[in-house]
Amino acid sequence: MAAGGNPGPRVTDCVTKVALSISCENLLDMDTFSKSDPLCVLFMNSSGSQWCEIGRTEKIKNCLNPSFSKTFVIDYYFEMVQKLKFEVYDIDSDNCSLQNSDFLGELECTLGQIVSSRKLTRPLVMKDKRPAGKGTITICAEERTDNRVVELDVAARKLDKKDFFGKSDPFLEIYKQTETGWQLAHRTEVVKYNLNPTWKRFRVPLQSLCGGDVEKSIKVDCYDYNSSGSHNFIGSFQATLSQIQQASQAYGAEFECINSKKKQKKKGYKNSGIIIIKHCKIVKEYTFLDYIMGGCQINFTIAIDFTGSNGDPRYPMSLHYINPQGYNEYLAAIWAVGNVIQDYDSDKMFPAFGFGAQIPPTWQVSHEFPINFNASDPFCAGIEGVVSAYQQCLPQVKLYGPTNFSPIINHVAHFGRQALQQETASQYFVLLIITDGVITDMDETRQAIVNASRLPLSIIIVGVGGADFSAMEFLDGDDGILRSATGEAAMRDIVQFVPFRQFQNAGTPALAQSVLAELPDQVASFFNLFDLKPPSEPSPS
Secondary structure: OOOOOOOOOOHHHOOEEEEEEEEEEOOOOOOOOOOOOEEEEEEEEOOOOOOEEEEEOOOOOOOOOOEOOOOEEEEEOOOOOOEEEEEEEEOOOOOOOOOOOEEEEEEEEEHHHHHHHOEEEEEEEOOOOOEEEEEEEEEEEEEOOOOEEEEEEEEEEOOOOOOOOOOOOEEEEEEEEEOOEEEEEEEOOOOOOOOOOEOOOEEEEHHHHHOOOOOOEEEEEEEEOOOOOOOEEEEEEEEEHHHHHHHHHHOOEEEEOEOHHHHHHOOOOOOOOEEEEEEEEEEEOOOHHHHHHOOOEEEEEEEEEOEHHHOOOOOOOOOOOOOOOOOOHHHHHHHHHHHHHHHHOOOOEEEEEEEOEEEOOOOEEEOOEEOOOOOOOOEEEHHHHHHHHHHHHHHHOEEEOOOOOHHHHHHHHHHHHHHHHOOOOOEEEEEEEEEOOOOOOHHHHHHHHHHHOOOOEEEEEEEOOOOOOHHHHHHOOOOOOOEOOOOOEOOOOOEEEEEHHHHOOOOHHHHHHHHOOOHHHHHHHHHHHOOOOOOOOOOOO
């Protein structure tokens, strides 16, 4: 998605998409009374200077030999050297912040090396290149040529009780059969204290599940979750996708969950429960480009922090001070992200708002005011118009506070809700919030994000200055599910946070690449989740 001076490859140059699956063995144990809680972060360097984060796996608790179920799908360019770096951390915080996490080792290699070997196993090393104990990392590559997915609704009944003082906490692991053994394709969530669980509907790429061959066996293992990492095996079954499909269409596919060790020991053993596949359907999953080329518009809104903690804009110490070269961090962030996004918005008219300032003529504090002071028409013509409105707005307002995010999130969510009611994939909304730090209305902001996670909306937060951004990292729940103060879970992760100063020396293209890395997947996954097709099917080129 190269634009705005980013010299990256064009869409048409892409050879293929490659899915990377990751597992590790013999990781360092950094926890005193338990095992490490590993998570793997993938970085890419195509420009030669700046590593950009591509994504993160889930965190696996108390495990030194993790197999991560989350895969990374990367565009593979034969003619380019695509440097990759896999960093493994022991995550001790709920928000999966890397800041206070123990480093378990890394591997640098190229995508070409992985693709050519298909299964690459290498030792992990520390930052100073010393061995990371006996730790190794294995990356399996698979060309992703099929955009079909298998949609599954799975439940169970009468599972074995594994907990002495309670019921089991069951979850499923689904495996693909390969030449070298079973490979993890998907892991469900854990359903607590339930012998008759129903798991959330999920989708698995057809290639990941059976290599596109519906007559190939898949294996489903059922476990009782233990926080120690030593999960109790409940039982397992094997079947082909074809068998599952046929049975689920007729009456719901039921399979006996068999524990072979228990079967050998116990006379009269029947099973350890029944796994019920209530729904199994192969559907086409549309990509980000399918939606964009099919007519989906990206609506871009900018929100700028005008709170007093930024400092008086008249003085060089202020984050809002515009130097003689016409630069400050707010302007750089607007240019970097806006230059990419504006290519996907046909009219290039962007609403831009400020928050946390006293505004004329009444000098009341506002957390949602148009920076052009035109409430009936807050739109600016192109990114140049946003920059001009910002420069004219600065001397007219008084920086104040507090720092409230929820009003502007709810404002954009209102339009996302209207678009969703049309039941088309014609509009998606992106809110860029540029801020210098701490959020004052954290509970309200969490609720606003949880509500917005059900809408065609993504939120990008760029942190300027050197303040404490732990609150932003908490909202960017790459691993865990963000919850409201009342415990309500977000439907999906829609927040991406990036600290601006991390990219100061690398230039705005690197900032834009990192900030927008998750957006294509967020757009496509939202519309696929609601079974919304592109407004018009793109014709094959």
